[in-house]
């Protein structure tokens with residue numbers, strides 16, 4: 001008999017899990033609280049301007065290859081390599097560094113500040129390769145049956161990796177490079193896992209290897225939301241239904257089985273198996289009311305940064321700007337140390353700008369540019385009041401204007417702002433934490449909320465706050481790991 005799996009959430013993890021499960025013969029349906037699929041991987045469209053609202057870096061494309069092979073579909077969207085990868089501008093010197101994949105060319109960018117850069121970056125990336133080879137298959141793409149199993153797995157990691165377990169990201173880059181510029185630039189990738197380089201374990205420096213050597217960054221043709229459109233087309237072909245505007249707020253159970261999930265209108269949703277793509281910690285606390293995930297306990301966990309994001313459609317092209325651009329101030333360490341807990345530290349914000357129209361000119365009216373700004377900010381635990389968001393946005397626009405030499409404000413045709421309040425409310429992200437639970441050593445692997453439920457044998461989890469972690473490639477892996485669990489469980493009933 002074909003069993004039914006009900007998936008709560010149409011984020012990337014939920015959609016990819018749906019196709020993996022369908023391939024394995026399950027009947028699948030999805031419930032999504034919003035009127036569009038994609039979750040954080042979403043889109044805003046206004047007066048001919050198209051913006052990716054969340055993820056803009058498409059990386060580790062091999063995880064998407066694994067997914068299409070697993071599901072037997074064709075890659076449902078197109079992507080092309082970006083080179084250069086990104087630029088970084090420093091306020092203090094006004095200098096912009098362009099990050100090329102060609103290491104000789106890259107070294108030339110830093111010839112004035114970092115002697116022997118080519119040799120140093122090769123050694124640094126080689127260390128990143130060792131971390132990648134020694135951990136990804138062993139630790140990341142894997143389910144654990146217990147904490148003990150996790151520890152035994154870690155013990156199989158090459159002993160040469162051990163020192164890295166006791167360093168942070170900043171210490172790792174500082175061991176290879178002497179200039180502040182190179183240290184700061186290479187450690188920006190730590191923000192991808194949602195914290196600063198000073199509190200991100202050094203093991204994540206394997207991301208530098210994936211960005212420069214192993215894979216890179218890609219432009220998804222037409223914008224990142226093409227990923228979701230492509231997946232939704234596949235779901236349609238396979239008659240997998242998504243019920244929109246349906247938010248799960250309660251449940252019924254009997255013994256160790258979940259019987260129904262209950263939506264905001266009191267409707268009961270029945271299934272044999274349930275897969276939760278809503279945040280794995282938030283859902284356990286808010287819907288299942290588990291004491292281990294009460295508000296008090298959630299507050300004590302480490303969460304990734306909040307984000308202030310805003311989307312500007314402007315009527316002119318900006319010269320000398322790339323697809324991905326970072327703008328840094330002149331107090332990196334001080335800023336990083338304060339930024340996630342101090343509500344008043346935005347005099348000179350650090351930010352990132354995505355210019356979707358650089359690679360996809362049809363994402364704005366002719367002659368216009370579609371700009372997406374991301375500024376890392378405290379979550380709602382540390383800054384609950386966002387009534388000053390317009391002021392912060394204005395200060396970023398004026399900083400950006402002076403760095404680009406163009407009066408941006410006078411060219412704005414459309415503008416939308418999301419603070420952590422909107423991020424939290426739209427997708428049920430705890431206190432507006434943009435990327436979910438942080439990746440401290442005591443919140444990864446065997447310590448992260450599990451992808452199977454503690455009480456209900458027929459409930460599983462996929463997404464950023466369960467294993468292996470946050471980011472598009474990781475949540476695709478999470479759907480694979482959750483489906484492995486479901487298939488195993490299915491054999492026992």
Ligand SMILES: Cc1cc2nc3c(=O)[nH]c(=O)nc-3n(C[C@H](O)[C@H](O)[C@H](O)COP(=O)(O)OP(=O)(O)OC[C@H]3O[C@@H](n4cnc5c(N)ncnc54)[C@H](O)[C@@H]3O)c2cc1C
Pocket residue numbers: 008009010011012013014031032033034037038039040041053054055056057058059246247248249277278279307309374426427428434435462463464465470471472473475
């Ligand atoms: C500003 C920003 C920038 C980012 N940049 C990048 C990047 O460049 N590259 C990258 O790889 N990653 C990036 N990320 C991270 C990436 O977006 C996430 O890790 C990933 O999209 C999470 O997918 P998910 O499926 O786990 O969760 P989500 O996308 O959050 O999906 C969960 C879904 O569940 C729904 N839901 C929640 N609760 C309920 C409920 N009770 N009932 C019904 N439905 C519910 C939500 O509405 C949502 O659609 C970024 C994130 C943000 C916010």
